[in-house]
Amino acid sequence: MTEWWRGGVIYQIYPRSFQDSNGDGVGDLRGILSRLDYVASLGVDAIWLSPIFTSPMADMGYDVANYTDIDPLFGTLDDFDAVIEKAHVLGLKVIIDQVVSHTSDQHPWFVESRSSRSNSRADWYVWADPNEDGTPPTNWPSVFGGPAWEWNGARQQYYLHNFLIEQPDLNFHNPEVQDAVLDTMRFWLDRGVDGFRFDTVNYYFHDAMLRNNPPAPRNAKTSFASDPYAMQFHRYSKNQPENIAFLKRVRALMDEYPGTTTVGEVGDHHSAIELMAQYTQGDDLLHMCYSFDMLGPHFTAEHFRSRLEAFFEGAPDGWPCWSFSNHDVRRHISRWESHQVTPDSLGELTIALLLALKGSICIYQGEELGLPEAEIEYHELTDAQAIRFWPDNKGRDGCRTPMPWDDSTHGGFTDSKPWLPVKSPHLARSVQTLETVEDSLLNHYRDMLAFRRRHSALIRGDTTFLDVGEPILAFMRHDEAHTILCVFNLSPATQELTVKGLPNDVVPSGQSRGIALESGHLTLKGNGFAFIECGMKVKPASLAVTEMADA
Incomplete structure (x- = not known):
C-alpha cells in the first residue's frame, strides 16, 4: 500500500x-x-x-x-x-x-565556505556585507536569541543563522x-x-533582497517576555x-x-x-x-x-x-x-x-x-x-x-x-x-x-462538526460505510447533552469513558468522551447534539 x-x-x-x-x-x-x-x-x-x-x-x-x-x-x-x-x-x-x-559550523561545506569569498562553496551559505556602521545586514532575530547574523573575519562578512551561531543557514537560492x-x-x-x-x-x-522584517502587532494577549522572536512578522527571513x-x-x-x-x-x-x-x-x-x-x-x-x-x-x-x-x-x-x-x-x-x-x-x-x-x-x-x-x-x-x-x-x-x-x-x-x-x-x-x-471512517472519512457550546467538541467522522459520532468533554465538570437523530438501539463504543446515554440524554463526566457507532443507519445531516439548556 x-x-x-x-x-x-x-x-x-x-x-x-x-x-x-x-x-x-x-x-x-x-x-x-x-x-x-x-x-x-x-x-x-x-x-x-x-x-x-x-x-x-x-x-x-x-x-x-x-x-x-x-x-x-x-x-x-x-x-x-x-x-x-x-x-x-x-x-x-x-x-x-x-x-x-542549516548545517553544523563544523560541516566540511561550511569550513570551506567561510575560508574565503572565492572557494568552490563560497555561495553555499547565506553571506552578506555589513551595513555602513558595521551592524548586521537585516533586523532578523535568531530563534535562540540575539541577531540571526554572526561576523566572520576571514570573509569580512556576516553569515545567517536562524538558530544557534553554530548552525549556519544553507543558501537554497544556489x-x-x-x-x-x-x-x-x-x-x-x-x-x-x-x-x-x-x-x-x-x-x-530567505529573501534574496535582504529586506527587514516588519514588527508584529502588539495586543493585550501577546507576551514577548520569553520569546522576542515573536515580536516580528518573519516575512523575509523565512516562508x-x-x-x-x-x-x-x-x-x-x-x-x-x-x-x-x-x-x-x-x-x-x-x-x-x-x-x-x-x-x-x-x-x-x-x-x-x-x-x-x-x-x-x-x-x-x-x-x-x-x-x-x-x-x-x-x-x-x-x-x-x-x-x-x-x-x-x-x-x-x-x-x-x-x-x-x-x-x-x-x-x-x-x-x-x-x-x-x-x-x-x-x-x-x-x-x-x-x-x-x-x-x-x-x-x-x-x-x-x-x-x-x-x-x-x-x-x-x-x-x-x-x-x-x-x-x-x-x-x-x-x-x-x-x-x-x-x-x-x-x-x-x-x-x-x-x-x-x-x-x-x-x-x-x-x-x-x-x-x-478497525474503522475506516476515523482514518480517511470526512468530518462534520456539530455546533455545541464550550467545553464540548462534537463532530462526526463518516465515509460511505460508517458514521461515528465523537463527543468530547474538554473540562473537569460534568456536562449534560441531548442527542437527536439516534436510533434507540445504538449504544456507545466500549472505548468511551465517563458517559451515560439513555433516550437521547448523554451525560459526560469530567474528561469524558463518547464514540457512538451509527453504521449506515444514520446520515450526518440527521444528527444534532445540544446542551440540555437548549434542548
Whole structure:
C-alpha cells in the first residue's frame, strides 16, 4: 500500500533518551533495536527517529556535520541497517529526520565556505556585507536569541543563522546546494528508509533582497517576555515563495521510491496552518505537514475545530499530521493539567481526541505512559535554549528525559548516569508498571489505536462538526460505510447533552469513558468522551447534539 501514511500513526523516538545499550548514559540505535517489539505492540504504523547523524551536538544533533553517516554516540551504519531490517519485519515503517535548512559550523561545506569569498562553496551559505556602521545586514532575530547574523573575519562578512551561531543557514537560492541536499536524501532512500521528517521546512529560503522584517502587532494577549522572536512578522527571513519549487523537487525524488513519505515541520507564529495547506496541496509537494498549533496552551473546542477547518478549507486535497506532544514542547499532560480531573483521565481524553481527528497522527515516546513534564534544575540543563533564557523559558530538557522502562534507579534506561535525570514521577509510570494494569493508560492507548484501525471512517472519512457550546467538541467522522459520532468533554465538570437523530438501539463504543446515554440524554463526566457507532443507519445531516439548556 503506497499511501500507508494517509491516516497512519507515527511514533516519535528521541534516540538519546529511548534506551542505552552500551552503558554511556546516552540512548543509541542498538537500544532502539532492543525495544522495537514494544513499539510494535502499541499498534502504530511507523517510527520517526530524531537526528542520529554525525554532529558536535551543540543542538543535540540538529547541527549536522555529516549527512550520510551515524554519529558514534548512536552507533554505526550497520546498527542503523539492523534497525531498518527489524522494523520492517515487525511491520513498522522508518522515518528519519532531515535537518537541511542549516548545517553544523563544523560541516566540511561550511569550513570551506567561510575560508574565503572565492572557494568552490563560497555561495553555499547565506553571506552578506555589513551595513555602513558595521551592524548586521537585516533586523532578523535568531530563534535562540540575539541577531540571526554572526561576523566572520576571514570573509569580512556576516553569515545567517536562524538558530544557534553554530548552525549556519544553507543558501537554497544556489542550485548546487539543492542538488547536494537531494543527494544526501537519496543515500538514505537507497538504504531503505520509508520517509523523512523535514525540520523547519519553511526556513529553507530567505529573501534574496535582504529586506527587514516588519514588527508584529502588539495586543493585550501577546507576551514577548520569553520569546522576542515573536515580536516580528518573519516575512523575509523565512516562508519564501521559492520554497514551493524546491519541495516539488523533493517530491519528484520521493516518487522514485514508491511507498515513501514526507512530513514537514512548519514553524511560524502567524501563518502555520496556511503554510501546511500550501505545502501539501495537490500531489507534487509534501505528503504531510504539521505545525505547533496543537502543541501550545490552547485547549478549547473552538481552537481544535478552527485548526481542522482552516487546514481543509485551504487544501481540500492536502493532508495534515497532528500531535499533542513532541521533543520541542512541554508534555501535554502538564501543559493542559488545568483541564483535568486526573492525569489519567486527561491522557485518555487526549489520545481519544487525537485519534479521532482527520489526518495522520504522531505520538511522542512516553506520552502513552502519561509522563508529565520533568522538573529540571538549572545545573541539570543541556538545552542551549533553556540555558540562554532561564528561568523565563525552561527549554526542552523536561520533555526529553529518558524513557522509564521499570522502576529501578534510572528506569531501566541505562546502567550508568543518564545524560538527563530520570525523575521519580516518571519511575512511578514505567512501562513495566503499567503493562500489568489492565485499565492503565498504556493499554488504553493500545485499545484506541486498535479501535482506529478497525474503522475506516476515523482514518480517511470526512468530518462534520456539530455546533455545541464550550467545553464540548462534537463532530462526526463518516465515509460511505460508517458514521461515528465523537463527543468530547474538554473540562473537569460534568456536562449534560441531548442527542437527536439516534436510533434507540445504538449504544456507545466500549472505548468511551465517563458517559451515560439513555433516550437521547448523554451525560459526560469530567474528561469524558463518547464514540457512538451509527453504521449506515444514520446520515450526518440527521444528527444534532445540544446542551440540555437548549434542548
